[in-house]
Amino acid sequence: MYEIELDRLPPSVNHAYIIRNVKGRILRFRTARAQEYFKYVKRECFRQLNKVKILTHPISVHIEVSLRDKRKRDIDNRLKILLDSFEGVLWADDSQIFELYIKKSFDKNQKIRVKITPIPYGIQSQNTVKSYIDEENQ
Numbered sequence: 001m002y003e004i005e006l007d008r009l010p011p012s013v014n015h016a017y018i019i020r021n022v023k024g025r026i027l028r029f030r031t032a033r034a035q036e037y038f039k040y041v042k043r044e045c046f047r048q049l050n051k052v053k054i055l056t057h058p059i060s061v062h063i064e065v066s067l068r069d070k071r072k073r074d075i076d077n078r079l080k081i082l083l084d085s086f087e088g089v090l091w092a093d094d095s096q097i098f099e100l101y102i103k104k105s106f107d108k109n110q111k112i113r114v115k116i117t118p119i120p121y122g123i124q125s126q127n128t129v130k131s132y133i134d135e136e137n138q
Helices: 032-049 076-086 121-136
Strands: 002-006 017-022 025-030 059-067 097-106 111-118
Touching: 002 032, 025 032, 032 076, 059 076, 076 097, 076 111
Parallel strands: 059 097
Antiparallel strands: 002 111, 017 025, 059 111
């Protein structure tokens, strides 16, 4: 299990990527702001966790976003960047996330707490098999 606390919010998805047409191909690039956030997350993971082994199995992710003020904000708008920033650092690919919990709270100290827990293969496999059987019987 990994637990990490970040004191910076990721940029919103609207400010994280630039779409360009390059020789007829539509390409998506990270902005400098998003690249800096990715570097920040990587530094914090290594600083707080010392030894990091990239997880390669199904995981559960719990996120608590504490904001300084009660302005109207969508927490899901920043979620994509946050999850992408852990890819290749704490887990191999975000397709490994089988459970995702998000909570928004308010605190004078803005921060994000992330808790990553492995899901035992037996539990994940039973649910996958059950879903498959249910679909076949419909």
